[in-house]
Amino acid sequence: MAKLLDPKREYFIGRVISRDDRTQKEQKDLDVILGQESAVVILDDTENVWMKYKDNLIPMExxxxxxxxxxxxxxSRLKSDETELDGTLACVLEALKRIHHMFFDETDGNLDxxxxxxxxxxxxxxxxVLKGCKIVFEYDYLLNMAEELGATCSMExxxxxTHVASIDDEDETEMSSWAxxxxxLL
Known part of the structure; x- marks a missing residue:
C-alpha cells in the first residue's frame, strides 16, 4: 500500500499500516509499530476503531x-479522480504537511x-479549522466537535x-429563517 500511495518514498518511507496489520479484531492499536505514541499520526476513515488513540487520529472520508x-x-467506475489540489487526499496531505512543518521545523532551537x-x-x-467562526446550533450534538475545531459556539x-447549524428538513425553523x-451561512 505504501508503494502505491507514495512511490517516491517522499512522505511515508514505507511506514503505512493497513487493516491487515492489526492484532485485535474490532480495534486497531499502535502495538504493531516501533515508535512512540507521541510521534504517530493516524489517518483512517473508521474513527471508532482507534478509541485509545483519538488524539493521534485524523478522521477522513x-x-x-x-x-x-x-x-x-x-x-474508477466514474472514470474520475481527485485533482492534485482538490479532494479528500489533497486536503489530508495539506494537513499532514502543516503538522510535519510544525513538529519538525518550528523548533525554537529545541532539537530534542x-x-x-x-x-x-x-x-x-x-x-x-473553524477559528473565527461563531456557530449557533439548533441542536447541540455537533457543538463539542465544533469547539474542538476552534469555533465559538452558542445556542442563541x-x-x-457567522454560521447556523440547523436541521435539514421540510419545515423551515426559526433559526434557519433567521440565518x-x-x-x-447555513
Missing amino acids: SYDFFALHQFHKSL FASRDIRQVMETVRKE TDPSV VKEHK
Whole structure:
C-alpha cells in the first residue's frame, strides 16, 4: 500500500499500516509499530476503531478509487479522480504537511524531538479549522466537535454569529429563517 500511495518514498518511507496489520479484531492499536505514541499520526476513515488513540487520529472520508462490489460507484467506475489540489487526499496531505512543518521545523532551537508530542501539534491544527467562526446550533450534538475545531459556539442567535447549524428538513425553523434573513451561512 505504501508503494502505491507514495512511490517516491517522499512522505511515508514505507511506514503505512493497513487493516491487515492489526492484532485485535474490532480495534486497531499502535502495538504493531516501533515508535512512540507521541510521534504517530493516524489517518483512517473508521474513527471508532482507534478509541485509545483519538488524539493521534485524523478522521477522513473513505477514498474509494476501486469498486468494492458490482454496484459500488467508485472513482474508477466514474472514470474520475481527485485533482492534485482538490479532494479528500489533497486536503489530508495539506494537513499532514502543516503538522510535519510544525513538529519538525518550528523548533525554537529545541532539537530534542523525543520531548515533543505530535498530539499537541495536531490539537493546534484542529483548533485552526473553524477559528473565527461563531456557530449557533439548533441542536447541540455537533457543538463539542465544533469547539474542538476552534469555533465559538452558542445556542442563541446574535449579530456576531457567522454560521447556523440547523436541521435539514421540510419545515423551515426559526433559526434557519433567521440565518437566511441575516445572510449567515447555513
